[in-house]
Amino acid sequence: MNPLTFLAQMIRIAIPYLFAASGGVVAERAGIVSLTLEGFMLSGAFGAVLGTNYSGSPWIGVLSGIFAGLVFALIHAVCTIRYRADQVVVGVAINLLAIGVTRFFLKLFFASSSNSPRVPGFGGNIKLGGFDNPLLWLGLIVAPLMAFVIYRTPFGLRVRAAGEHPDAAESVGVSVARVRYVAVAISGILAGLGGVYLALDQHQFTDQMTAGRGFIAISAVIFGRWDPIRAALACLLFAAAETLQIQLQGNHAIASQFIEMIPYVLTIIALAGVVGRAVPPAALGKVEN
Amino acid sequence: RNALAEGKETSPIRIGIVLDVGGRGDKSFNDGAYAGADSAIKMLGSNIRFIEPGEGADREAGLRLLAAEGMNLVIGVGFIFTDDLANLAKEYPNTAFAGIDYALATDANGNVIPPPPNVAALKFREEEGSYLVGALAALVGHSKKVGFVGGMDIPLIHKFEAGYRAGVKKVCPDCQVIAQYAGVTPDAFKNPGKGKELALSQYNQGVEVIFHAAGSTGQGVFEAARATNKLAIGVDSDQNDEAPGHVLTSMVKGVNTATFDVIQRVENHTFKGGIYSFGLKEGGVGYIYDNRNKALIPDSARARVEELKQEIIAGRIKVPSTL
Amino acid sequence: MTEASLNSTGVKPPQPTDASAPWHERAQEALIPPFVALLVALICGDLLILSYGQSPAGVYRLLLEGTWGNAYGFGQVLYKATTLAFTGLAVSFGLRAGLFNIGAESQLAAGGFAAALMGLALPIGAPLVIALPLCIIAAGCAGGVVGAVPAYLKTRFGAHEVIVTIMLNFIVLALLNWFIAGHLHVPETLHTPEIHAGVLPRLSDISPTFHGSAANLAFVVADVVAIAVWFYLFRARGGYELRAVGLQPDAAEYGGISVGRVWMRALTFSGVIAGIGGINYVLGYKHYYEDGFASGAGFLGIAVALVGRNHPFGVLLAAFFFATLSQGGLAIHAFVPKQMMDVLQGVVIIAVATAVPEVRRILRGARKRSDA
Amino acid sequence: MNPAIRMTGIDKSFGAIRANRGATLEVMPGEIHALVGENGAGKSTLMRILGGLMKPDAGKVEVDGRDVTDWSTSDAIAAGIGIVHQHFMLVPTLTVAENLVLGAEPKTRLIALDYRRAADDVRKLSNETGLVIAPDRLVSDLSVGEAQRVEILKVLFRGAKILILDEPTAVLSPPEVRELWSVLRGLRDKGATIVLITHRLDEVVELSDTITVMRAGQTVERIKTSETTPTEIARAMVGREVSLSAGKRVQPLARPSGPQPNQGLEARNLHVTSPRGIRVVDGVSFSVKPGEILGIAGVEGNGQTELIEALAGLRHVFSGDILINGVDITRRPVAARHDAGLSHIPEDRQRRGLILEYSVADNLILGVQKYFAKRGVIDRNRVMENAFEEISAFDIRPPNPILAARALSGGNQQKVVIAREMGRDFSVLLASQPTRGVDVGAIEFIHQQLLEARSKGKAILLVSAELNEVLALSDRIAVMYRGKFAVVMPASEASEEVLGEYMIGTKKGNAA
């Protein structure tokens, strides 16, 4: 098949991962476990559709989607930072909550258990392979952007310090808590945007439409050893595997189940081999009592 | 909800329906069953109670709740209810049960085992409807390529693919059918993003019409049809509204009529257990042809498909239900 | 680099109340925090119910009637609690060693599948005394294998068990689906044929009042497992070493305990426990393996383990609580949409995860002040 | 003129550990003020409070006459207070420059971090102070000495006028020490006020103008350096002759008849490398015979910790052999070493020696649990019996076996460890800082125990930062300096002065 269309499809598939993973990197670099990305994405997707539906403008949708992601991120932040609750458990709950809340409001606002009505979105001229969608371009630059933030800005420096040696950060007057709040907020906004892209690309919200993409994203973060660029490459790799999977299908040579596994098996192999020893931020997930 | 609201006297007969987890508003067979029940309420003043289980383990619980309340008829919507219905039917021999898509087991030498006497197995021969839309897809498209997007890769969906393929081959032996599935977990019915990419890649390969049997993953197929200005075929109910002008037709499944039908039988005491198979003959399955989509369908194609329909009804064409 | 320093998951099991404090302090720390958490959850529930224009009191009454109110509802709760108890015990067992097993769902599924295969392999009508142990062993092994993978990858390569178990969920479920959809399913369905042997008696076979509920003797197995886990953790040498690793890997290493081996043991047995859970559905309820029967049980297990404060008996109670919540959803769904229960579940977990440690801190703080 | 720092009546507790109990400190501007006291005396805590890292439970803190009690870290930094912490406060994954500017980052016109300027600042400060360090190196690649420099540059970069250095020289080599001294003098002459926490009397005398002595969380003395002598300071610090003589009194106890060959502990040309590949133990050979105590003295960070961990099996041995009673256990796991007769009192009881959440009874079987289990099941009764025996034998208070170890005082925690390690049957004992943070009575008791074990024919390797302890207990004394034994001599020939010379590397002998 045409390599260009392959590339285009790969990128379209990668965009939600890129948004979520970039957010995940920031949060985890600051020391907060990001099992929550799935939930942030889902809420972002619903927020986008809600906003677009009632305003008629996808841009309002983008904002409301970001807002939705942010709200869930702040819940997570308050529980884990202010109340020092276990990050993984709260993370799991956030994901459940996101599913529940979106269903609840889907029923409330759109009287449906499956999907919202159709809403306006961006672009849509297939000649351009979906590249007339501003969010797609944003998705392409978000990882380099986060790389800049983490490695080239004072805030990024503080994020890295907070995740590696919080006491050292505190000892020079850096408020680790504040840094982490902001980092989690960023992860909520970005993961939310991932959901926004999904929803507006579909022009509607459907129940659980993120379908596990948040977990792929968090794997990409680890796969990429908590580095925005490497994580982005991991996202592209997963997307490539998925595109390949789409292309390989149909010829019933291999059972689709096995093709489905490709990204996950890849991750595990990578974890064991390539990045096995890669050490996460030293203070990741630590709850000091 | 009782019929008094609609200003009719309520029938003394009480009916309970347990929808599947998807629940109301799934724009698929749950809504179909609901629609059928709704018209029964309006036209027959039926007294119907609905239950939407929150999770799989609650399906049986829902049925049981209704049976225990002494409902005259209890309907389970979805093949997944099969075993629960069979068991309950034995426990409540005086209650009438009906199962939509009731799965029939076969004994050692391949003969179907009939359901308990007080169970009506409402079956649909989706393959027949799929056959017709397959033929239509092949006739309308000019690229000798037609597409199929399934949800979860399971036999139930293979049934659609099988009929579809047969229909295509019938009218266009050298046509190629590209069939793909969105996944292998229940997520696969809820992943429009995947559905869209699958459809796009098919349209890219020159496919002009795609038939989906993929729940809300199908929403993505319609999006792709809009984006590429190609055609898609809906499933279960008339999905024309999902992408007006891009929905060639829909392979409709008369869940509503079947539901209404069985309710009516109970209302006028003519209910009998057994297998009720709804195909083209019974008008239980079919394809949409109305002034919303007739512009997309050339009369020649329409004529050919009607021909095939008659032949199937007459039994001259046997439509396969497995790959 | 010592094995201990490899433990990259910052997560530590919640600190047990020290065995030393006087009984009333321990009672306080055991009871007050969960109580407060439930209060918080209740308030959130009220708001949700009110937002739907219903009276909380009425809804809660219905919820209780539908669950504890009658033998049937109770049986249903019992049935749901059993599966959750298994996954909860599995997760807590890992947590005691400082490891997070997020793979309980796939381990549960694998266990159920293996139990079904064994039940099918056995001759029709094989006596339960033989069939049951065989099925349980099969289930345990299957779960154990799934659990051993992340264990090995962690000890051998230091791979992060949280990610590996998440990935394994996808892989194992896909594999099982391949077996079912592709091979050993009954036509038109997604389940295996009924097992020939190993069927567990239902509660209703013993006391008709439970008539119709799915509750079966698997809950006895769950209790036995809970007791076994308790005994292992708090009476056996292995448990002594396992908890030591979970609390202070460095000290454990100093004490001549091989941290790596303990990790291996902890995650593998965590998988075994989850795997055995499969019998509740397969041997006790449907008598066949059905695709997707385990969905959600794994993640809920984490919540159950936490609410149960990683104590086997606490886990049993927590499982019961979450089961009541879920069964209650059915009882009240005529008044509030079932979607509300999904929300409530998340709220409860967050409330517990947050309020429990916080309240405990407050309690301890208060005590310290009163000492000074 | 009023003091630069005045702290009065400072109380600070951690759980039940009272680190400060009404401590006071008064430092004049432009002086170097030495703050001395034993381990656990509360020096660091006092300084953390001054630096705003902790809030005192009670008491008043004034800086330049201004009441600043309960101020925050950033307030303290703004007010020109800079702390060089005992345990480095550097982010290992960041470069020197990044660590330097953390919290006070220079920005470019854009929001970006001006890294070049940060690097320049490092060079500039290096030139001013003579503390040379390459800005772009990762802190994780620095030696302790270099890291120390970064810490000092860090506080200077923040324009600190009041410098607090917590045991800055404990980890430095003599040249590094001298360099630091001159740097500090230079800073004082430029008008800086310096508080120097140290365990080294030579340093105190050499450097300080005034001395404050702390003991058990309280301030016990404030002296002008010119008006005192090392011995006086030492007495003020320790406040007890008792424990010094304790050892000698027991010595005459019967020594075992003629120790058999290759019994006891032997190390042959032992090499241990740090994770960063630095040779922390660099070719050490020695043997400890049954009935002998070999004491190892030395400045912290000269490889004692690593040596002990290597012997105990907690650290990978790069090359060389370790033998216990002639059995080579160089590559054997910890458990196997236990079986071979090794017993180990670890340096860090809170991290290694105890499982704080476990009860005293359970802690008393850590490492020997297998002897308390029948067919995998632990025999609760025997565990309890054992607990009661040890508790009474070692006078552990409170005498309650189900009390969590966390709830015990430092000294009693240490007693638990010692009871366990000396309660089991062993032939070789590694005793690392056995009396750190322990009260007078307990110290004496622990010394008794060690000497009795020796007279029962155990081979004991003793590592202690406290010279008088080493002198009091050892038969032979080795001084460890930069990973090597600088000298091994009979205790009879040793004295604080002699050992001191070897410890700071001014005198080099051949480790015979």
Ligand SMILES: Nc1ncnc2c1ncn2[C@@H]1O[C@H](COP(=O)(O)OP(=O)(O)OP(=O)(O)O)[C@@H](O)[C@H]1O
């Ligand atoms: N964060 C803490 N939590 C619990 N206890 C602490 C903490 N910090 C210090 N302590 C305890 O407070 C006491 C005083 O500690 P501090 O570090 O001030 O002593 P120090 O004089 O600095 O000793 P050293 O000379 O060994 O540094 C010790 O018993 C120590 O164990």
Ligand SMILES: Nc1ncnc2c1ncn2[C@@H]1O[C@H](COP(=O)(O)OP(=O)(O)OP(=O)(O)O)[C@@H](O)[C@H]1O
């Ligand atoms: N968390 C706690 N809970 C209950 N009792 C405690 C706790 N911490 C300490 N204690 C008790 O309080 C008493 C004082 O403790 P503290 O650590 O101040 O003793 P100390 O003065 O340091 O003695 P030592 O010199 O032996 O360390 C001890 O007997 C100890 O058993």
Ligand SMILES: [Mg+2]
């Ligand atoms: Mg100190």
Ligand SMILES: [Mg+2]
């Ligand atoms: Mg103490």
